[in-house]
Amino acid sequence: xxxxxxxxxxxxxxxxxxxxxxxxxxxxxxxxxxxxxxxxxxxxxxxxxxxxxxxxxxxxxxxxxxxxxxxxxxxxxxxxxxxxxxxxxxxxxxxxxxxxxxxxxxxxxxxxxxxxxxxxxxxxxxxxxxxxxxxxxxxxxxxxxxxxxxxxxxxxxxxxxxxxxxxxxxxxxxxxxxxxxxxxxxxxxxxxxxxxxxxxxxxxxxxxxxxxxxxxxxxxxxxxxxxxxxxxxxxxxxxxxxxxxxxxxxxxxxxxxxxxxxxxxxxxxxxxxxxxxxxxxxxxxxxxxxxxxxxxxxxxxxxxxxxxxxxxxxxxxxxxxxxxxxxxxxxxxxxxxxxxxxxxxxxxxxxxxxxxxxxxxxxxxxxxxxxxxxxxxxxxxxxxxxxxxxxxxxxxxxxxxxxxxxxxxxxxxxxxxxxxxxxxxxxxxxxxxxxxxxxxxxxxxxxxxxxxxxxxxxxxxxxxx
Amino acid sequence: xxxxxxxxxxxxxxxxxxxxxxxxxxxxxxxxxxxxxxxxxxxxxxxxxxxxxxxxxxxxxxxxxxxxxxxxxxxxxxxxxxxxxxxxxxxxxxxxxxxxxxxxxxxxxxxxxxxxxxxxxxxxxxxxxxxxxxxxxxxxxxxxxxxxxxxxxxxxxxxxxxxxxxxxxxxxxxxxxxxxxxxxxxxxxxxxxxxxxxxxxxxxxxxxxxxxxxxxxxxxxxxxxxxxxxxxxxxxxxxxxxxxxxxxxxxxxxxxxxxxxxxxxxxxxxxxxxxxxxxxxxxxxxxxxxxxxxxxxxxxxxxxxxxxxxxxxxxxxxxxxxxxxxxxxxxxxxxxxxxxxxxxxxxxxxxxxxxxxxxxxxxxxxxxxxxxxxxxxxxxxxxxxxxxxxxxxxxxxxxxxxxxxxxxxxxxxxxxxxxxxxxxxxxxxxxxxxxxxxxxxxxxxxxxxxxxxxxxxxxxxxxxxxxxxxxxxxxxxxxxxxxxxxxxxxxxxxxxx
Numbered sequence: 001x002x003x004x005x006x007x008x009x010x011x012x013x014x015x016x017x018x019x020x021x022x023x024x025x026x027x028x029x030x031x032x033x034x035x036x037x038x039x040x041x042x043x044x045x046x047x048x049x050x051x052x053x054x055x056x057x058x059x060x061x062x063x064x065x066x067x068x069x070x071x072x073x074x075x076x077x078x079x080x081x082x083x084x085x086x087x088x089x090x091x092x093x094x095x096x097x098x099x100x101x102x103x104x105x106x107x108x109x110x111x112x113x114x115x116x117x118x119x120x121x122x123x124x125x126x127x128x129x130x131x132x133x134x135x136x137x138x139x140x141x142x143x144x145x146x147x148x149x150x151x152x153x154x155x156x157x158x159x160x161x162x163x164x165x166x167x168x169x170x171x172x173x174x175x176x177x178x179x180x181x182x183x184x185x186x187x188x189x190x191x192x193x194x195x196x197x198x199x200x201x202x203x204x205x206x207x208x209x210x211x212x213x214x215x216x217x218x219x220x221x222x223x224x225x226x227x228x229x230x231x232x233x234x235x236x237x238x239x240x241x242x243x244x245x246x247x248x249x250x251x252x253x254x255x256x257x258x259x260x261x262x263x264x265x266x267x268x269x270x271x272x273x274x275x276x277x278x279x280x281x282x283x284x285x286x287x288x289x290x291x292x293x294x295x296x297x298x299x300x301x302x303x304x305x306x307x308x309x310x311x312x313x314x315x316x317x318x319x320x321x322x323x324x325x326x327x328x329x330x331x332x333x334x335x336x337x338x339x340x341x342x343x344x345x346x347x348x349x350x351x352x353x354x355x356x357x358x359x360x361x362x363x364x365x366x367x368x369x370x371x372x373x374x375x376x377x378x379x380x381x382x383x384x385x386x387x388x389x390x391x392x393x394x395x396x397x398x399x400x401x402x403x404x405x406x407x408x409x410x411x412x413x414x415x416x417x418x419x420x421x422x423x424x425x426x427x428x429x430x431x432x433x434x435x436x437x438x439x440x441x442x443x444x445x446x447x448x449x450x451x452x453x454x455x456x457x458x459x460x461x462x463x464x465x
Numbered sequence: 466x467x468x469x470x471x472x473x474x475x476x477x478x479x480x481x482x483x484x485x486x487x488x489x490x491x492x493x494x495x496x497x498x499x500x501x502x503x504x505x506x507x508x509x510x511x512x513x514x515x516x517x518x519x520x521x522x523x524x525x526x527x528x529x530x531x532x533x534x535x536x537x538x539x540x541x542x543x544x545x546x547x548x549x550x551x552x553x554x555x556x557x558x559x560x561x562x563x564x565x566x567x568x569x570x571x572x573x574x575x576x577x578x579x580x581x582x583x584x585x586x587x588x589x590x591x592x593x594x595x596x597x598x599x600x601x602x603x604x605x606x607x608x609x610x611x612x613x614x615x616x617x618x619x620x621x622x623x624x625x626x627x628x629x630x631x632x633x634x635x636x637x638x639x640x641x642x643x644x645x646x647x648x649x650x651x652x653x654x655x656x657x658x659x660x661x662x663x664x665x666x667x668x669x670x671x672x673x674x675x676x677x678x679x680x681x682x683x684x685x686x687x688x689x690x691x692x693x694x695x696x697x698x699x700x701x702x703x704x705x706x707x708x709x710x711x712x713x714x715x716x717x718x719x720x721x722x723x724x725x726x727x728x729x730x731x732x733x734x735x736x737x738x739x740x741x742x743x744x745x746x747x748x749x750x751x752x753x754x755x756x757x758x759x760x761x762x763x764x765x766x767x768x769x770x771x772x773x774x775x776x777x778x779x780x781x782x783x784x785x786x787x788x789x790x791x792x793x794x795x796x797x798x799x800x801x802x803x804x805x806x807x808x809x810x811x812x813x814x815x816x817x818x819x820x821x822x823x824x825x826x827x828x829x830x831x832x833x834x835x836x837x838x839x840x841x842x843x844x845x846x847x848x849x850x851x852x853x854x855x856x857x858x859x860x861x862x863x864x865x866x867x868x869x870x871x872x873x874x875x876x877x878x879x880x881x882x883x884x885x886x887x888x889x890x891x892x893x894x895x896x897x898x899x900x901x902x903x904x905x906x907x908x909x910x911x912x913x914x915x916x917x918x919x920x921x922x923x924x925x926x927x928x929x930x931x932x933x934x935x936x937x938x939x940x941x942x943x944x945x946x947x948x949x950x951x952x953x954x955x956x957x958x959x960x961x962x
Contacts, residue, residue: 376613
């Protein structure tokens with residue numbers, strides 16, 4: 001390993017070392033300062049990935065501009081989630097060093113998944129962060145729903161990991177290599193065994209992205225996990241999975257079945273997610289179902305891969321992640337001992353806690369795709385890609401699903417501003433500085449990307465080519 | 466000289482800048498009111514200044530024929546979206562109407578809005594920015610952006626400060642509009658892609674997209690999407706059902722802006738984008754457009770007759786009046802189109818005035834039910850005087866503004882389709898029935914409930930006088946306005962300028 005490789009791998013090393021150190025130091029001197037320390041490590045990793053243009057090609061891993069920026073984005077969501085978790089966890093009695101340590105471990109896995117160049121490393125990266133999530137979802141030991149969510153996530157997750165591993169095994173059996181580059185060149189993509197493996201991998205990835213039909217775990221896990229965790233689960237985990245999926249897509253060459261598979265995933269995810277979200281009474285469940293719908297739009301962009309769909313998918317995911325972060329962030333910031341998740345609990349909140357109200361409202365408008373928020377630009381890019389790819393029917397379904405989505409997202413805004421608070425409702429807790437920062441930052445990004453998305457689009461253009 | 470300054474950008478973003486100022490005045494409501502009104506007044510002055518200067522501007526040709534001012538800058542080159550603004554006679558009229566209506570709406574809600582005042586003012590100013598943007602954009606993506614932005618403040622305006630079933634109404638309003646808008650978004654993107662395929666240039670600019678070669682079938686589909694979006698705003702029968710609810714439950718300022726401006730964005734969009742972009746399709750659906758407009762006129766008048774609530778009655782009459790605007794656009798004849806455009810402004814002023822007056826009455830009596838009133842002529846002579854005049858205006862009394870618009874529309878349409886004109890003449894009679902009934906019951910009948918009603922204050926008289934002066938001015942001397950829109954109308958309808 002040359003010094004240059006070392007520099008390029010530094011963010012991953014920092015996170016991994018940070019995770020281990022957290023565990024070690026935590027035994028000697030536990031306390032909340034570990035959260036701050038971990039946050040600083042992630043911030044350093046983020047800055048390092050963005051600022052230092054070092055590349056490295058190692059066996060199984062290569063640091064490219066794409067991997068650098070995608071992992072930087074994931075670290076960014078991680079920072080916000082950590083800021084939220086820090087005070088949330090101390091409020092609801094999650095103490096101990098294992099939380100920040102596992103958290104850093106999850107981010108390491110994401111970084112590995114972004115940089116992987118063979119199937120084994122990819123699997124390792126994906127399962128590393130999923131494994132960390134099994135723990136983090138169930139970390140609130142006295143909570144029944146947390147335990148239930150952890151168990152459901154574990155069972156579903158191991159099944160999907162098994163499917164993923166089986167798919168990779170089949171591909172290895174067919175092509176005799178695990179290196180992505182060799183697999184793409186090896187032109188074996190039309191062999192039945194290879195395709196069977198590929199489809200199994202797609203199913204495994206559909207689970208991670210919670211696309212219908214592999215979505216059923218989503219609502220329960222989102223509801224049961226602690227809110228900062230749900231924030232990370234619904235944004236960073238989705239982002240890392242999408243990046244992994246993008247690594248895998250070239251395997252299929254120009255196999256026409258891929259188009260059909262994504263077509264079906266997109267239609268069913270958009271419709272099922274948005275229709276089910278209509279009837280939810282719990283904000284976290286509603287956001288969970290709506291995130292299934294949102295992932296449908298990512299799949300919609302991927303249907304049109306030849307027509308610039310990849311850029312659209314990544315852009316959409318970034319936009320979605322920012323809004324999701326803001327929405328779950330508000331839930332996390334407002335929750336005291338108990339989680340504040342029933343939609344009715346948000347009555348009149350826009351006036352009782354103006355900052356949280358505005359952030360949640362902007363997040364809802366962004367998720368609904370209404371300008372001047374980033375969500376509109378996301379929808380715009382996705383629909384442009386879909387129409388350019390000749391998917392008019394799918395775009396029409398997407399538009400109708402978006403209309404359904406407008407209704408349930410607006411319902412939250414209505415509750416926030418147009419329904420008076422109940423007389424005996426408890427006072428809203430005041431937010432501390434780190435929470436304010438972690439709510440304001442996504443909101444500012446939402447507005448900025450909605451008004452001027454050009455820099456991000458240029459960046460994506462550059463790193464995806 | 467004028468074109469050296471980004472005047473159009475200032476027109477659009479001045480109210481937004483005002484919002485930032487308002488946010489710093491969160492607890493000083495009365496000062497905030499003055500600031501908001503001041504911003505709106507500056508907009509009005511700017512609009513008036515543009516009106517004073519339009520002849521001079523016309524003498525200096527811009528890159529696009531018919532346009533007085535143009536602004537153009539790159540914005541999102543990754544999509545080919547540009548920041549293109551343009552002002553021609555039609556948009557100037559709409560800009561003047563917008564600036565004026567916002568002054569009225571802010572003045573009329575001076576005392577009526579007592580809760581969350583600064584938020585209300587902020588939303589009003591955001592909406593003014595959005596509406597100005599709609600009337601000035603020449604880039605379809607930019608237009609769409611403003612088109613959606615103006616919805617959000619209205620959504621809050623009805624939902625937070627409205628009465629009755631306000632949440633139901635505001636969601637209905639938002640969903641109806643979103644349905645049309647989303648279809649239009651798909652159509653805009655498709656048009657953009659088709660043009661990019663033909664010319665190799667990715668753009669959303671209206672001047673370029675006008676040159677797209679579209680087969681009839683494609684035109685029909687794309688136009689259908691635009692048409693639905695604009696017809697919902699218009700509102701055209703049978704897509705009008707959101708309007709009575711939204712109007713009735715909105716606060717007075719909301720109703721004034723809905724009737725005065727938001728409906729006009731529909732007809733403006735059709736004139737600016739729908740017809741020029743898809744002429745063949747537009748020609749093909751003319752019979753349907755006529756039919757829907759006529760059905761709207763008759764249907765709305767009959768329903769208006771059965772209303773107990775004054776505001777709802779005016780809301781339905783509004784649908785009927787917009788039917789005439791629709792007929793003028795459908796005819797696509799220079800005279801009829803001029804009539805439609807003038808009528809858009811007239812309807813904004815007159816219906817806006819009627820909503821203001823009902824709002825004033827509601828503030829005093831806390832009811833809008835026709836059956837509660839009677840004998841107001843004796844109790845509130847000033848109010849009654851204005852109400853009578855505005856009612857007569859909306860009926861199309863010669864010498865007042867609506868007459869000019871309706872006359873031009875029918876005179877222009879008669880060459881194209883005499884049957885439609887004959888039917889619309891019958892349609893003109895119908896409002897007479899319900900308006901005269903309204904006047905008789907509210908103004909002249911014996912008092913039915915003992916209500917203590919004070920007459921208008923100075924502020925209210927000033928608002929109504931301004932509105933009345935405009936009505937009279939356009940009614941007696943419409944020539945300057947017609948001159949102003951003459952060139953763009955000729956260019957649109959393909960006649961010689």
